[in-house]
Amino acid sequence: MRIQILSIGYELLIGRVVNTNASWLSAEATRRGHTVERIACVGDSESWIGSELDYSITSGAQIIITTGGLGPTFDDITAQAVAKALGRNLVLNEAAFTMVAKKYESLGLPLTPERRKMAELPEGSTPLENPVGTAPGFTLLHKGVRIVCLPGVPEEVKGMFLKHADTFLPQEGELFEQSVRVAGLPESTLAPLIAELVRKNPYVYIKSHPKGSEGESLIEVHVYTVSNNPRVRELCSSVAEKLRAEVVRIGGRVVD
Amino acid sequence: MRIQILSIGYELLIGRVVNTNASWLSAEATRRGHTVERIACVGDSESWIGSELDYSITSGAQIIITTGGLGPTFDDITAQAVAKALGRNLVLNEAAFTMVAKKYESLGLPLTPERRKMAELPEGSTPLENPVGTAPGFTLLHKGVRIVCLPGVPEEVKGMFLKHADTFLPQEGELFEQSVRVAGLPESTLAPLIAELVRKNPYVYIKSHPKGSEGESLIEVHVYTVSNNPRVRELCSSVAEKLRAEVVRIGGRVVD
Numbered sequence: 001m002r003i004q005i006l007s008i009g010y011e012l013l014i015g016r017v018v019n020t021n022a023s024w025l026s027a028e029a030t031r032r033g034h035t036v037e038r039i040a041c042v043g044d045s046e047s048w049i050g051s052e053l054d055y056s057i058t059s060g061a062q063i064i065i066t067t068g069g070l071g072p073t074f075d076d077i078t079a080q081a082v083a084k085a086l087g088r089n090l091v092l093n094e095a096a097f098t099m100v101a102k103k104y105e106s107l108g109l110p111l112t113p114e115r116r117k118m119a120e121l122p123e124g125s126t127p128l129e130n131p132v133g134t135a136p137g138f139t140l141l142h143k144g145v146r147i148v149c150l151p152g153v154p155e156e157v158k159g160m161f162l163k164h165a166d167t168f169l170p171q172e173g174e175l176f177e178q179s180v181r182v183a184g185l186p187e188s189t190l191a192p193l194i195a196e197l198v199r200k201n202p203y204v205y206i207k208s209h210p211k212g213s214e215g216e217s218l219i220e221v222h223v224y225t226v227s228n229n230p231r232v233r234e235l236c237s238s239v240a241e242k243l244r245a246e247v248v249r250i251g252g253r254v255v256d
Numbered sequence: 257m258r259i260q261i262l263s264i265g266y267e268l269l270i271g272r273v274v275n276t277n278a279s280w281l282s283a284e285a286t287r288r289g290h291t292v293e294r295i296a297c298v299g300d301s302e303s304w305i306g307s308e309l310d311y312s313i314t315s316g317a318q319i320i321i322t323t324g325g326l327g328p329t330f331d332d333i334t335a336q337a338v339a340k341a342l343g344r345n346l347v348l349n350e351a352a353f354t355m356v357a358k359k360y361e362s363l364g365l366p367l368t369p370e371r372r373k374m375a376e377l378p379e380g381s382t383p384l385e386n387p388v389g390t391a392p393g394f395t396l397l398h399k400g401v402r403i404v405c406l407p408g409v410p411e412e413v414k415g416m417f418l419k420h421a422d423t424f425l426p427q428e429g430e431l432f433e434q435s436v437r438v439a440g441l442p443e444s445t446l447a448p449l450i451a452e453l454v455r456k457n458p459y460v461y462i463k464s465h466p467k468g469s470e471g472e473s474l475i476e477v478h479v480y481t482v483s484n485n486p487r488v489r490e491l492c493s494s495v496a497e498k499l500r501a502e503v504v505r506i507g508g509r510v511v512d
Binding site: 009010011012013014015016017018019020022023024025026027028029030035036037038039040041042043048051055059071072073074075107109112113114115118133134153175186187188189190191192194195198205207208209210222224 | 265266267268269270271272273274275276278279280281282283284285286291292293294295296297298299304307311315327328329330331363365368369370371374389390409431442443444445446447448450451454461463464465466478480
């Protein structure tokens with residue numbers, strides 16, 4: 001499936017928070033055999049969120065995962081922004097309300113309007129229970145696009161994703177990867193060699209990550225594929241093997 | 257200035273790399289008094305990069321900062337993607353060529369096509385010297401929008417930004433911030449109090465970050481403004497002070 005991630009919150013735009021949610025979700029989605037095509041971050045703004053959803057739908061996303069903006073404060077507006085963008089009403093979701101009410105009952109706290117707000121979801125949504133925090137997530141299908149809204153606190157994102165992902169992001173293939181660490185060659189010397197391997201092996205992705213400098217070089221080359229086909233996985237291994245041999249042939253070293 | 261950041265590289269989309277470049281740049285831009293409105297990440301793909309540039313320009317960005325894709329490998333295609341998106345030719349930039357040639361001369365390495373490629377920039381670009389690595393960055397003005405392309409390696413992003421930022425991102429104001437850490441109150445109890453302060457003080461941003469759970473609560477409230485006006489900064493301090501007093505009044509504690 002083609003996935004886009006939308007991270008919501010001004011804290012990301014002022015550099016106060018590093019977007020580990022997006023990288024964690026990307027790694028999980030990749031491991032399940034899906035392709036993350038795009039990640040975007042915007043503030044807690046109805047219009048910016050709305051434009052992003054439009055853009056993601058137009059650019060072919062099959063699943064859009066949002067993080068952030070589900071809590072009780074005034075600027076937690078994801079549910080209302082999603083409702084507006086999709087032309088749906090924001091309604092009190094009974095199942096979500098039960099989750100929220102139960103949580104506050106167990107804490108001995110009354111149900112204020114701010115707490116009740118966490119159960120107001122776009123019409124037609126299915127709430128996702130939050131195994132860590134209070135605010136439920138939710139998911140809905142809009143014109144064939146699955147939209148999944150998760151909270152922003154990293155522990156809640158992980159807890160909620162792992163609890164519910166099998167329903168919206170079933171395992172489709174598996175990431176198979178090999179790492180080749182190359183010393184003694186500048187990245188620019190390695191470049192034509194990798195280009196040739198990529199050209200010849202369209203199912204295998206190769207990406208070099210320079211870890212040293214062009215002078216004193218250490219390059220990690222990541223060779224990977226996402227597939228359940230054993231032949232594709234064998235191909236991936238053989239590409240890594242070929243790369244190792246070529247590196248040695250042109251005077252480089254393969255290190256652990 | 258209104259800024260958008262575009263991070264380029266498949267490694268971000270498979271969760272192999274956390275996008276610390278975007279958060280570092282956002283923090284720096286904010287500290288200089290600018291507003292980051294949006295961050296996007298796409299792969300090393302001409303069409304995805306092109307669509308993002310269009311979107312950023314259409315949505316009002318005054319400065320677009322890209323990271324990644326300036327190196328010598330086959331998938332480093334940022335310069336060519338930017339050229340294509342803006343309808344410009346990709347040309348060998350003489351000043352950039354001198355930078356690259358000098359670097360390889362000092363390393364005693366020949367100028368292969370892959371190395372020369374790093375000096376091919378969109379027509380009309382000004383190269384930005386790379387004080388850490390090899391690939392020059394570049395900047396150009398397109399229909400009033402300043403586009404700045406930086407490398408992807410974090411040390412190179414930082415080195416190049418700090419060396420050149422005064423030219424494209426001069427100090428416009430300063431971030432002034434106060435942190436109020438609240439214990440003993442769930443975020444949902446704090447919510448209406450913050451909403452009221454926000455409503456009354458449009459120049460001050462207030463954002464709560466839950467650090468505990470709704471039961472055993474620790475909330476960091478970030479009160480900030482970006483301005484050089486001493487009165488706005490005083491206002492920001494007085495809002496933080498008011499928040500502290502209110503928290504105590506409703507039974508919470510302000511902790512260090």
